Amino acid sequence: MNGRELVRFATHSALSHRLRSVLTALGIGIGVTAVVLLTSMGEGLHRYVLEQFTQFGTNIIGINPGRSTTFGASTGIFGSVRPLTIDDAEALKRVPFVLNTVPVVQGTASVEGGGRERSTNISGVGPEFQTAFDFRVALGTFLPADDPRAPRPLAVLGAKMRHELYGERSPLGELLRVGGERYRVIGVMEPKGQVLGFDLDDTVYIPAARALELYNRQGLFEIDVLYDKAVPADEVVAGIERMIIARHGGLDVTITTQQQMLDVLGSVLDIVTFAVAALGGISLLVGGVGIFTIMTIAVRERTAEIGLLRAIGAGRAQIRAIFLGESILLAGIGGAGGLLVGGLTVVLLGVAVPALPVGIALPYVVAAEAVAVLIGLAAGVVPAQRAAALDPVEALRAE
Template identity: 35%
Template sequence: MTFRDYLAFAIKALRGHPVRTLMCVSGVSIGIAAVAMLTALGEGARRYVISEFSAIGSNLLIILPGKTETTGALPGFGGVPHDLTLNDVKVLRREIPSLEFVAPITVGTETVRRQERRRQVPVVGTTTDFIHARKLRMGLGQFLPPSDLDRGAPIVVLGKRVADELFPNKNPLGELVRISDWRMRVIGVLAERGTQLAMNMDDVVFVPVATGMKIFNRHSLFRILIKVHSFVELKTACQKVVTIIIERHGEEDITCVTQAAVVSTFSTILTALTLGLAAIGAISLSVAGVGVMNVMLMAVSDRTEEVGLLKSLGARNRQILTVFLTEATLLTLAGGVIGLALGYGTVAVTTTLYPAIPASTPLWATGSVLVASIMVGMIFGVLPARRAARLDPVEAMEPRT
């Protein structure tokens, strides 16, 4: 008996009970669609994060105050032996000329006012290097000009939305705004960018780093963002930065994180999330598998007489087993294909209607769910198929009351 014979025989058997077949296939397809959609969400999130990081380049180093190994806490939280200061930034610039951009960062939230209009936004204190390191573009005017790090000029660059809100239908360049008690002159407006690394770049303002530290009365920087010329320089640059800071602080009290490490960590976390979501979807798939087993047990019960007949005609136990396993596998494979189409369709419609949802079914999930659907059929079909194969032909053909 050839594979084609088994297939044809199974298809005819399944067509014999269209409603039962349809219900069973629906159950499997819902399970498969669930896996496809949930993995699409997880994978979409992973791709989104990676694309966000990739958009600003992979040659970035982030220096954080604090050291996980010595403080036992996350960097930036808890006590830090020494502040990360502007003098550290100056030394790094001087001692490591190979660094392309070095942008100190201090961050706080403050109300920005213009006459009666006010808006509470994140205020980022930084330098001209920031716009290059983060690959941002200007819409109007200029970004913070190169100047002495310690000189806190009263100037500000607005995000697009802040500018639109405070200066509706008006060019803000040269105008004054108030940040806390400081009067600042607007020298530029960023081009519309949207969210970058979880920060809405349209709803933020930039001031010189020294100004920012004065506004928030801080002595330590939040981060130092460093960009090197090429990816291969990252490790060396990181080592040099740590060496210099140890010389200055007397101990290793900073954490140097490469962009690649951050991306890798996010990718790992989000891949685990995707797998977790796939596992949740797989629960519904296993429920569908139990449904398949029930349907196949009913099929064996309904066709007991037929099994007896096939045996009397010379069918071997293995052939009977394969007949029923083929049916179970066909059921789940059909459910798999329909479920995938359903999953892909739902993801396509969702992303069309809501482009902000980053959903995309990964290729591995497509292959996996198809294999899983076949496996579900084979695993949950074994019990009914074995039951059929073991039927005694004489008893099976006896009229049932």
């Protein structure tokens, strides 16, 4: 009995109980469908989040004040952290391969303009912000390249902010109060949307030095360094470290490359995908219990047939193979059906609800089918073993 004949034999006997076999396979099918659907959503989320993060390019290095290291004892004056200043941002522009640096101060403040008032996000940035992050101006201009230490009180509005305060009217040249100080509006940004819940459009952009004053802060939140794509991040980081050590007398900042951020984020999202796959796996397991039940019943029902097969020359191994083959077949077919239904649903969802981030996670899909077959194997082992162990005389007597 070769493999093909075994499959035919198994198909034959599975088809003789059509409804029962279909229902059993359905159990596995639903499990595989669940795995495909859930992991597709996990994968979609994964892609969505990474896209949000990489829309500004991956050649960005973030520098934050302070170092995430634990010291054994108080390090006194040597352990002190110097604030990151606008001068630091200027100096970092001289590090090799650095194209631009953007000082960043963020906060919220009450903004008055056009006779209305709104509490909103304030981003204190440098004039390089616009080019570094590929951020387009819809009206007017972005913050000009003033003396970074004493910039003029100029402001640029996010698209939503402009709409809220001025409606359709052009806000250019209007006066704006940010936290009580007067600014003149010189530009409006194009809509950009949200990045992980932070609405870039509901923001007022002012010079970083002014934001420091507004919040009465010594140091910047962050300096973003844009570097030449062709150069490895490590080399740029080394240059930044030398510059910081030279200026601060020690490395008292945390440097994060975009790649590191993506790695951390990616591993978190991988866990999410894995977790939903495990949830789907539970329904696969339930399907496996169904196969086990049906195979146990089948062995009992077909005891006389097993006796006959033994009498006409089937060895124990052949009996085992016949029943294992049948349970693997049920699981395999159920799994394939599940793949089909799950895959189609994902595609249809993608068409029907384009906003929903879905994407087929191929490794999980392949794994789901493999697990389905393995479950068929595992669920079939005990019944098949029982069938093989039957005494032929006893089995023949069953009718």
